[in-house]
Amino acid sequence: MVEKMQPPGDFDALRAAILERKGELPKRLTQVAAYALDHPDEIAFGTAASIAESAEVQPSTLVRFAQHFGFEGFSGLQLLFRARLRERTSSYEDRLRTLEQNGAALAESTTIFNGFAAAAHRSVDALTAAVDPDAFERSVTLLANAETIYLIAKRRSYPISSYMAYAFGKLKVRYQLVGTAAGIDDDMLAMATPRDAAFAISFSPYASESATQARAMAARGIPVVSLTDSAFSPLAECSREWFEVVEADHAGFRSLSASMAFAMALTVSIAEKRRRG
Amino acid sequence: MVEKMQPPGDFDALRAAILERKGELPKRLTQVAAYALDHPDEIAFGTAASIAESAEVQPSTLVRFAQHFGFEGFSGLQLLFRARLRERTSSYEDRLRTLEQNGAALAESTTIFNGFAAAAHRSVDALTAAVDPDAFERSVTLLANAETIYLIAKRRSYPISSYMAYAFGKLKVRYQLVGTAAGIDDDMLAMATPRDAAFAISFSPYASESATQARAMAARGIPVVSLTDSAFSPLAECSREWFEVVEADHAGFRSLSASMAFAMALTVSIAEKRRRG
């Protein structure tokens, strides 16, 4: 039986159609539907026979599946899976390589620029892989419940905390930025109570001050959440929750791209949690 | 004639082999080589006949080409082109979607986190597209020739300039960070001479102070390079060079991921240019 409905025009439409109708599909077709969405690359490259084998159905089932969604045959459906791969923007390295071989001799500044852009990309990739959603959620809850959030950061980490401070200000979340002027830091921290919380940031080489301050807070029963770049960071041991974000570097210099994204996500999540009560 | 050499193991090896031998290849094979490197996706998906047509050669030439590089036939070579697409990390949206449909109900904080990570990715993508390498190079030269670099930034831009300040300090580049304490800014700027230069950062809504200061510098013959998020920024008109970096946002909040990458590339490029004289 050939369906009269016309086939989805692109992969997203197909995906939507599959999800919408997956309840009313017979057993084997459901099996194909699941396989198709889980292994889109296999569908794109494989032959009906090879796909059928790994999906544990008959080739004819694949054809039937395609026809159920309005295609003339399996090949028509396969085109959508291929188009998806085609349109997917090429990887970073590929693009840079294209630039290089076209431009022949690039200025050094361009090389450096591309390097940092690529490093930023990799950092953000690593970020999503490294951050555990549950730990993140716990941290948000912890900080959202604090009366005042103390932001502890020095040197390389300071731009991050200063941006969080800016955002907290806009979001009407009470905070104290520690690390600005010399001397008064400890006085400010002395006012913190266990109803408050601290967010400490420190990357290697660790500013020992930050670690000392974080430890002092923890000792007084003030929960500490921290962002660092190593499990061996002195911050890790005194923190209720801690996150390891490794920024990819270019020529030894790190941009804070991933850390910034993390910081903003944390900041906004905290504000959102408070708003909802 | 069947070559005895063994075929490249991955796409990069093949690419290298093609580039290495492209000089000694006969006419039609050179044609195929060029087509293959320019349209790798076509090779991955097409059939020998379709590829032959768009490369304007005979299908048999494709087979010969593959054999020249040690493959048994065209199909063997095609496998490498397909593997390349397969291994290419999937796009960000794809991965997030996978996360979503697996995790079913995600905590709101996770959604926010993913949103910022995706936004950071997009921002960095846009960055490479938006920055003109020549303008970047000119800016580097301009700032590298300055005696002192004045960093002008307020509010949301301040974290960027403060990180540049940190890096400049490490790199032994003389700078003045403007925008820290209230009041003394204008006094500091008054000391600048045309042998210096300024780097101004301002995003909408623009801190009018920064624009005023940048204009004042420009009026006194001090070259200004600026980073902003719109061509209509007041900074653009008074700057010798200016860059437009649009940060993708998540729920109205922007992380500074792309700007940070840009800032670090600029900073390191300046230091590098100075080091080389």
Place this chain on the structure above:
DNA sequence: CCATGTTTGGAATGAACATTCCACGTTGAC
């Protein structure tokens, strides 16, 4: 428990495919 419609597995079919083969052209050496 039967009748009817639907789903499924597997063989049959014909089209599309990569590959091979051979005759013709082109190039370069002697």
Place this chain on the structure above:
DNA sequence: GTCAACGTGGAATGTTCATTCCAAACATGG
């Protein structure tokens, strides 16, 4: 100018492929 070696185009070939078809298994409603 002739010959040999190499490169090239296009038809021939045998294989692989998607598709179709049909009978058997399975559900579904009376």
